Amino acid sequence: MTLAATSKSQLAYEAVRESIQNGRFDPGQRLVLEGISKELGVSVVPVREAIRRLEAEGLVTFERNVGARVARIDPREFFVTVEALSYIEGAAISLGAALVTPEAISEARGINAQMREMATSDHLDAQEFSRLNERFHRILSDSCPNAHLLDMVDRGWTRLAHLRSSTFGFVPERALASTDEHDRIVQLIESDADAREVEMAVREHRLATPQAYLQKTHNESANRKEQP
Incomplete structure (x- = not known):
């Protein structure tokens, strides 16, 4: 992965993570990768990478036939x-x-x-x-x-x-x-x-x-x- 791609992935990660933690993205809300990529001005690839990192941290879950969602609070x-x-x-x-x-x-x-x-x-x-x-x-x-x-x-x-x-x-x-x-x-x-x-x-x-x-x-x- 190039430095530019890594930087874009980090940008997407920080932006989505902040939106989850400040309540802009609610628990259970579907995360539309295309919409997030347009908002951030990057391609879907770094957004997808960011979502994978957030899934590993427990902030995002994947549901069959639905895709990525903000993890619900237990x-x-x-x-x-x-x-x-x-x-x-x-x-x-x-x-x-x-x-x-x-x-x-x-x-x-x-x-x-x-x-x-x-x-x-x-x-x-x-x-x-x-x-x-x-x-x-x-x-x-x-x-x-x-x-x-x-x-x-x-x-x-x-x-x-x-x-x-x-x-x-x-x-x-x-x-x-x-x-x-x-x-x-x-x-x-x-x-x-x-x-x-x-x-x-x-x-x-x-x-x-x-x-x-x-x-x-x-x-x-x-x-x-x-x-x-």
């Missing part, structure tokens, strides 16, 4: 991913709590203030809220002195991006509560609270949103079954 897979991250990130933040600088605390508070303003607005931008949420969490975990834990935290965030985990659009009621929990975590760090208390606060906060998400999907599924 609520249980989302939960177990966040569950694992809750343990890893809780440990990382608690280990690095004493090393968090005043500047990092100030930045975290500023980001959380933006999130609170968004959570109390008439329309929640779930994608932007999720982006700020990740930034808040990474500010606190980045002080962890254990490089292996940080690597696992990073892989957890990457996995969540693959799952397109902007769940605040589905459970917007969690947005404001999430900012309150952020404030508590920051307060614990500032007050030199016991590392175990910090770890448990992070873990409980992490699990609250996917638990609400699972409960809501369960309720909606039950309601559909009850309908005649």
Whole structure:
């Protein structure tokens, strides 16, 4: 494959991947290669190559007689991913709590203030809220002195991006509560609270949103079954 072809394939890969992760392409939506190639100004070949890469990552599936589709979100897979991250990130933040600088605390508070303003607005931008949420969490975990834990935290965030985990659009009621929990975590760090208390606060906060998400999907599924 030539360099030009590789570059076009990478362009197509990044464009389609971003469209999936920012919600422009919905779960289950058919991906028409010809349409994508025209939009990007490339041939179908690099788009097809990009789709194969996305299939390997679990973002795209192929269905017989249909073709490529955006992979549907598995609520249980989302939960177990966040569950694992809750343990890893809780440990990382608690280990690095004493090393968090005043500047990092100030930045975290500023980001959380933006999130609170968004959570109390008439329309929640779930994608932007999720982006700020990740930034808040990474500010606190980045002080962890254990490089292996940080690597696992990073892989957890990457996995969540693959799952397109902007769940605040589905459970917007969690947005404001999430900012309150952020404030508590920051307060614990500032007050030199016991590392175990910090770890448990992070873990409980992490699990609250996917638990609400699972409960809501369960309720909606039950309601559909009850309908005649």
